[in-house]
Each structure stands twice: as C-alpha cells, then as structure tokens.
Amino acid sequence: MREKLEKYFSYVFEKELIDEIVQVGVYKKLRENEILVDLGDKMKGIPLLLEGAIKIVREDKNGEEILLYFLERGDTCASSFASAITNGKCGIRATAEKESEIIFLPKEKLDEWMVKYKSWRTFVIDSYNIRLNEMMETIDSLAFMNMSERLYKYLTDKAQIMRETSLNTTHQDIAYDMHTSRVVISRLLKQLENEGKIKLHRNKIEILEF
C-alpha cells in the first residue's frame, strides 16, 4: 500500500500526510464491475483511487442511467466527499470498470487534515474543480453535440481512461451509458467504422483514430 501510495501521491501529499494515510487508510481491491458506491449510500469515508478505473453514473426514478465521468488513479470521488462530510446520501453509483485498488479514508480525518496539511487542502479543492469541469464537459456534450459526436467522444475518453486502444464492451452497454438505444449505437458505430475511425468486432471496438 505504501509503495503505490508513494508512486502516485508522493508529489501530491507531504510525507507526514502519507504516513497518516498509511496508518488510518483501509486498502481494498475491487474486482471488475464491483459496485463501490450505490445510490442513496451514506459514506463513512472517501476512496482514493490507486489503480484502475471507476465509472460514475447518475440514475433517475425510472432506473435509466447516464454516465457522468470516469475516475482514474490519483482521483477521488467528490460526491463521496460531499456525502461523508454532510452525512447526506450519495446521488450517484460508482462501479469498477476494471480491477481497481483503492484506499478508504475515514471521514473523521477529512476536516482535521484540512487544517494540518496544505497539500490536503489543495488536493480536495483540485478534486472538486476537476469534477466540476468534467460535469461541464458532460453538459456540453448533452447540450451541443449530436449522438455521433458524443459516441466518438465516449469511445476515445473511455479508451484513454482504460489505457487501451480497444474497448471490450457491447453496443448495449454503450447505449446504457449514453442513455439511448442499442439500435442507435449500432448504426452510428457502423458509420464511424465506414469513416475509418474505428473497427468493430464482437464484444470489442478498436479505436483507430484519436
């Protein structure tokens, strides 16, 4: 745990803070598709992502989903922070897109560290800012882009986060994330393939152009 923490956080956190995190943090491995946070959960702490990729989705009353953004290593979940601090419920679902490793930080420390460590304050504020910007990008996509553009952005964004040039996914899964229908996705994917931007396989999409 200390090893990975130092690998990704040594230039973010002071040594003393890393020491504290090692003491109170709880290491956890998530298998692919494991749910880390569900709708309505009350968080007793916040996760620090050491390795892997986490998908954050929003769900409405009818059970329909829309992807908000992905987390990658070095990130934390701003919604969890909110929930932990205010004792409120979490409005999102977080699912591991691949095997991931996290450190769970108990909520009692969150405010204490704000006073003690400049690097922690910076990290928390930066996390919120990054998340606000991601949300704005999501809003931009929904408001200003057509399905084909959104789809291409989805594919390239996800490939980046997953650190792969091919995605192992089905048309139906993409449709769920983008809150549309499988038929629409299949047609647009075929179109992107004809434009030479991607190559389609069963359960797999190769991205040829970024």
Add this chain to the structure above:
Amino acid sequence: MREKLEKYFSYVFEKELIDEIVQVGVYKKLRENEILVDLGDKMKGIPLLLEGAIKIVREDKNGEEILLYFLERGDTCASSFASAITNGKCGIRATAEKESEIIFLPKEKLDEWMVKYKSWRTFVIDSYNIRLNEMMETIDSLAFMNMSERLYKYLTDKAQIMRETSLNTTHQDIAYDMHTSRVVISRLLKQLENEGKIKLHRNKIEILEF
C-alpha cells in the same frame, strides 16, 4: 455592508470571520444584466452574493449557450473559487439577472481562512457540494426530460430564485438559456398555458402552478 453580511451570514460564519470579511471585502452593486464574470476571465477573488440573483451559463465555440444554474443570496461561485485558487481561466459567464449586491473576497485570504475558520471550510465545501448537485440536476434535465418538462422546471426554478411569481422575459431569452429555438419555446409555452399552469403576456409569464 456589515449589516447585510450579518443578516445572511451570521449563522454561517464566526464573528471573527465576519470582522475579517468586512475589513478586506470589496462591496459592489451590480445592475441588471451586468456581467460579473466572463469566459476566460482569471479571477482575483471570489464573489459572495448578498442580494439578487446571478445566472451562470456555459458557452461553446459557436457562441451557443446553455444555462447551468442560478445563484441566490448566500451563495458563492464555485467556478470562481476554482479559477482564483488555480490561477486558471473561468469556463463560464455570470450575469446579474436583477440588481444584485456582492462582496468580493481577495484570493489571498481563501486558503488562509481554511486553516483559521471551521465555518469557512464548511462554507467552501458546502458550496462545492451544492454546485455539484445543481450540475447533476442540469444533467438529469438534459438526459431524462423532454423540452416541455425542462421548460416548466426552468420557469418554476427561475421564479423561485427571483422570488417572483411572474417572470419578465421573452420567449427568445428562454430559448437562449435552454439552447433551443424561439418557435419551440412559444409552442410549448402555449401548451402549458392551455394546461392552466401558466398565463402568457407580452414580456411576462405568470406562473399559476408550482
């Protein structure tokens, strides 16, 4: 200034913090439609809204707009906070929807107060959380609601923020905020009027049902 600050913030901030704000804060009155923050601005501080209502919009490369949310008294602008702290550019435009009063807080104090005042930490984190939730609501609207539902939500939300039951606005202005066309808005408004939810006048919409 002290008077209004105490009126809305005495139960939010400690007395010592209010004293400091009075010392370093710069009071400013905004007239209707005045631009407080524009795209690409670098913020030298953050505004604290004492009175009035501020509209926050996002703009894409083609100059097309979409409303993100409104601020009301007691609120601050999380994007400005981000911009002030990181010295980065602001990705939004903030416009006074009616005459408003703000206090401008210099960025040098923002981090200092995080260490000194528990109430400031709570205020900052709460502000971010409220904004994240607003953004999620905006995403919900875009992803899950049809135009008619979005329009009705827009009208009732805005009326609430403006503390009025009628809105002085044109169909075109609504269309800009919702990133659609005037014709679409005019038709849907007429439909809402037929359902008895609103009453239409020139330059004015009465909301009959909340």
Add this chain to the structure above:
DNA sequence: TAAAATATGTGATTTAAATCACAAAAAAAA
C-alpha cells in the same frame, strides 16, 4: 402619426433519434 423594430402565433416541412420488427452470426450451454 407613420414607420421601424420587437415579440408572439402558427401552418408546413425536415431531420435526428427512438422505436418496432425481425434476421443472422457467434458464443455458450445443454
């Protein structure tokens, strides 16, 4: 008061996306 600008109303048409319906290929299970 006449002309111009602004705001709203409404039919007709187009378009992107959603939906329906079904076929076929590939993989998994029996």
Add this chain to the structure above:
DNA sequence: TTTTTTTTGTGATTTAAATCACATATTTTA
C-alpha cells in the same frame, strides 16, 4: 452436436424537436 442465449445488422415507421416561412400584434422611435 444441437439448442439456447447473446450480440450485431438493418429495413420500416414514428416522434420530438428543429427549421422555414410568414402573419399579426405591440411597442418604440423617427
């Protein structure tokens, strides 16, 4: 190997929203 399930492909139709085109109020200003 046969059957079943999962995944993908594609024509046809429907629908919400966008766009075009123009009429008619209402207000402003020349």
